[in-house]
Amino acid sequence: MPTSTKMENLRYRIIYISSPFFVLFLWEISARTGIIDARFFPPPTQILKQFIPLFVEDKFYIDIGSSMWRIAAGVALGFIPGAILGMIMGLSRTARAFFSPLVALTYPIPKIAILPLLLIIFGLGNFANIMVVAIGVFFLSLINTYAGVGQIPKIHFEVARVFRISRMEVFKSIILPASLPGVFTGLKLGVGYGLILIVAAEMVAANAGIGFRIWMSWETYLIKDIYVCLATISTIGIILSVGLDKLEEKIIHWK
Amino acid sequence: MPDSSDIILRIDGLDKRFGEGPDAVQAFEDLNLEVRRGEFVCLVGPSGCGKTTLLRTLAGLDAPSTGTLSIDYEDKEKTTPLAMVFQQHGLYPWMNVENNLRFVLKAAAIENGRHDEIITRFLDAVGLAKFRRFYPNQLSGGMKQRVSLIRAFCVYPQLLLMDEPFVFLDYQNRMVLHQLLLELWTESRQTIIFVTHNINEAVTLGDRVMVMTAGPGRFKREVVCDFPRPRNVVELRKNAEFGKTVVSITEDLKEEIEKAQALESEGRMKSGDNDRISRMRGLEV
Numbered sequence: 001m002p003t004s005t006k007m008e009n010l011r012y013r014i015i016y017i018s019s020p021f022f023v024l025f026l027w028e029i030s031a032r033t034g035i036i037d038a039r040f041f042p043p044p045t046q047i048l049k050q051f052i053p054l055f056v057e058d059k060f061y062i063d064i065g066s067s068m069w070r071i072a073a074g075v076a077l078g079f080i081p082g083a084i085l086g087m088i089m090g091l092s093r094t095a096r097a098f099f100s101p102l103v104a105l106t107y108p109i110p111k112i113a114i115l116p117l118l119l120i121i122f123g124l125g126n127f128a129n130i131m132v133v134a135i136g137v138f139f140l141s142l143i144n145t146y147a148g149v150g151q152i153p154k155i156h157f158e159v160a161r162v163f164r165i166s167r168m169e170v171f172k173s174i175i176l177p178a179s180l181p182g183v184f185t186g187l188k189l190g191v192g193y194g195l196i197l198i199v200a201a202e203m204v205a206a207n208a209g210i211g212f213r214i215w216m217s218w219e220t221y222l223i224k225d226i227y228v229c230l231a232t233i234s235t236i237g238i239i240l241s242v243g244l245d246k247l248e249e250k251i252i253h254w255k
Numbered sequence: 256m257p258d259s260s261d262i263i264l265r266i267d268g269l270d271k272r273f274g275e276g277p278d279a280v281q282a283f284e285d286l287n288l289e290v291r292r293g294e295f296v297c298l299v300g301p302s303g304c305g306k307t308t309l310l311r312t313l314a315g316l317d318a319p320s321t322g323t324l325s326i327d328y329e330d331k332e333k334t335t336p337l338a339m340v341f342q343q344h345g346l347y348p349w350m351n352v353e354n355n356l357r358f359v360l361k362a363a364a365i366e367n368g369r370h371d372e373i374i375t376r377f378l379d380a381v382g383l384a385k386f387r388r389f390y391p392n393q394l395s396g397g398m399k400q401r402v403s404l405i406r407a408f409c410v411y412p413q414l415l416l417m418d419e420p421f422v423f424l425d426y427q428n429r430m431v432l433h434q435l436l437l438e439l440w441t442e443s444r445q446t447i448i449f450v451t452h453n454i455n456e457a458v459t460l461g462d463r464v465m466v467m468t469a470g471p472g473r474f475k476r477e478v479v480c481d482f483p484r485p486r487n488v489v490e491l492r493k494n495a496e497f498g499k500t501v502v503s504i505t506e507d508l509k510e511e512i513e514k515a516q517a518l519e520s521e522g523r524m525k526s527g528d529n530d531r532i533s534r535m536r537g538l539e540v
Binding site (some may be wrong): 155156158159161162163164165166169173174177178180252253254255 | 314315316335337338339341343345347348349350358359361362363390391392410416
């Protein structure tokens with residue numbers, strides 16, 4: 001790579017890394033000089049200090065653990081059936097004809113709007129929260145897997161047909177790996193959406209979790225705690241996203 | 256007159272039409288052809304004359320509308336009847352070079368114990384031994400097409416169909432692959448039906464070149480290319496007869512291209528016919 005391109009790449013990398021710090025710095029100065037109201041926008045350094053008591057005294061990690069556990073369970077419950085049904089719809093015209101209108105009718109419903117119904121059905125507790133996540137993840141997994149199967153290049157099937165590859169082998173060695181990019185997109189979107197849904201659900205229907213903590217902080221006017229929760233959600237989101245990207249690179253290495 | 260047992264492929268009054276009514280597209284009509292075992296036949300013709308459709312029909316990927324098509328395979332259970340090299344390499348991106356070959360070998364009637372030896376031999380033959388564990392996205396266009404070529408050869412098919420396999424390659428790569436194909440074929444002597452736009456390519460490779468008319472395609476002329484074998488792609492170009500053959504086919508094709516343009520301007524054949532065929536083929540599939 002020529003030196004000028006290297007320098008340019010480095011320049012953009014520095015801009016990329018420093019932009020959050022720059023905004024935090026502006027925020028700090030603005031809050032400390034009174035340009036913005038420090039009651040609603042406390043300086044980032046004070047928010048950072050608030051992490052320690054929250055984790056040590058208020059056992060915030062239990063809330064994080066609760067939310068993470070619900071996301072994991074919800075993703076598992078929603079992703080697997082979604083991927084299976086998406087695959088069936090991608091492969092069978094009959095299944096597509098049967099399920100497409102059902103998906104089209106139910107997909108646009110905001111998933112959090114189903115929570116009251118789930119609370120009635122399953123009662124207060126973990127399961128209703130998990131189910132909200134599962135329903136949200138299910139649709140994303142289904143739609144992306146279905147799209148992934150639909151986008152398998154025709155030539156892959158024609159090669160298999162010409163070389164007389166068995167149907168079982170076509171499924172195992174062509175359809176499954178070829179639809180993996182779509183399946184993974186569904187998983188990544190599902191995990192991100194699951195994080196949004198669980199926080200929303202915990203605000204109304206849980207007694208632990210990050211969403212619950214945000215709601216409690218709002219009720220007790222602990223603004224710094226709200227910011228700590230938001231920063232935590234953001235960090236979890238980044239870790240999950242980077243982790244899934246790495247996993248995808250490893251599994252779908254040919255992409 | 257060849258002995259009838261020498262004939263592997265016989266097509267008689269073969270027709271292929273896509274769709275019905277005024278929107279129907281006639282890909283080719285009334286095709287008659289006999290191909291001997293071990294013969295290398297090239298099909299050339301203007302765009303949209305149905306060359307690829309004919310090849311796909313032979314491969315069983317498209318069904319003929321009328322006419323008969325018979326392929327006389329010897330001992331179908333113990334040998335691989337047919338293989339095809341496509342315009343696009345069609346390698347499976349999640350399988351490395353070795354596994355792409357192994358995948359078709361497993362489905363072919365070749366004992367498992369011989370797979371490694373066959374893979375090694377063919378990879379050596381095309382100079383890709385070092386790339387055995389590489390994935391298609393790590394190979395150049397020419398290398399991918401070489402793998403695609405040996406994928407078809409390694410199952411030792413009785414009939415090998417090749418649909419413009421070198422169309423996306425540059426001139427230099429194409430020359431290299433012509434030589435390679437000739438060497439592979441000299442060794443195996445399978446029957447090959449090779450579709451191409453490139454007249455030089457057809458005359459270089461084939462025993463016989465079938466020139467097709469503008470759409471709907473019919474066989475216009477048969478040109479025998481009895482240049483001595485084994486052939487060398489560079490030496491062959493120095494042969495005066497080679498040049499004359501290329502010029503004579505070019506004149507035929509020029510006439511057909513002019514006819515196709517005239518038909519197009521009269522509105523009897525639309526330039527989008529190939530696209531329409533693809534769409535209709537999708538519907539049929």
